[in-house]
Amino acid sequence: GAGVSQSPSNKVTEKGKDVELRCDPISGHTALYWYRQSLGQGLEFLIYFQGNSAPDKSGLPSDRFSAERTGGSVSTLTIQRTQQEDSAVYLCASSLGGPAYSNQPQHFGDGTRLSIL
Amino acid sequence: LAKTTQPISMDSYEGQEVNITCSHNNIATNDYITWYQQFPSQGPRFIIQGYKTKVTNEVASLFIPADRKSSTLSLPRVSLSDTAVYYCLVGPRRMGNQFYFGTGTSLTVIP
Numbered sequence: 001g002a003g004v005s006q007s008p009s010n011k012v013t014e015k016g017k018d019v020e021l022r023c024d025p026i027s028g029h030t031a032l033y034w035y036r037q038s039l040g041q042g043l044e045f046l047i048y049f050q051g052n053s054a055p056d057k058s059g060l061p062s063d064r065f066s067a068e069r070t071g072g073s074v075s076t077l078t079i080q081r082t083q084q085e086d087s088a089v090y091l092c093a094s095s096l097g098g099p100a101y102s103n104q105p106q107h108f109g110d111g112t113r114l115s116i117l
Numbered sequence: 118l119a120k121t122t123q124p125i126s127m128d129s130y131e132g133q134e135v136n137i138t139c140s141h142n143n144i145a146t147n148d149y150i151t152w153y154q155q156f157p158s159q160g161p162r163f164i165i166q167g168y169k170t171k172v173t174n175e176v177a178s179l180f181i182p183a184d185r186k187s188s189t190l191s192l193p194r195v196s197l198s199d200t201a202v203y204y205c206l207v208g209p210r211r212m213g214n215q216f217y218f219g220t221g222t223s224l225t226v227i228p
Contacts, residue, residue: 042218045218106151110160
């Protein structure tokens with residue numbers, strides 16, 4: 001079956017531009033997660049959705065970052081007025097159940113590599 | 118918070134058994150322990166998950182002591198293709214909704 005799909009796979013943009021990253025989770029997965037991974041670093045949690053709602057947005061690095069999920073499926077992560085420190089790989093994952101069911105493993109996409117010039 | 122601590126890197130020769138330990142002193146009663154493998158330019162991939170004692174699947178074993186404050190991922194007879202970064206993840210704290218992957222352990226398998 002289809003896994004988690006992210007697009008674009010690579011994105012190069014100029015500082016100050018807005019970017020939109022898309023995540024298409026595995027069908028039927030109710031929970032969706034966004035992470036950021038800088039070069040050679042571990043995973044930094046950004047936000048998760050249970051259905052269409054995000055209970056905790058405190059992991060987002062700044063108010064330039066926002067995320068939404070509609071129809072309990074596709075999610076978009078938007079970064080406004082991009083800065084060079086935003087350069088990283090942005091990973092999306094989905095799971096069958098939400099965090100209350102921590103025995104549901106997360107399934108990851110291969111990420112969007114974002115480069116800010 | 119259920120943060121984790123792992124060794125930053127490990128080297129092993131092909132054919133040897135590799136054990137990677139993760140410390141998670143603040144694990145909560147309902148938390149499971151999950152291990153992931155990540156190759157360059159790919160997202161992490163689920164390897165194994167457990168709650169207590171020992172779990173084994175076709176690729177790895179997971180040992181969890183009675184106090185559950187640590188866990189050990191065991192990879193039998195590693196090959197060059199097992200060179201990757203390995204992360205352990207413990208479920209979120211009840212009152213929070215954060216997920217903390219550890220820094221990961223970079224395993225290099227040497228011919």
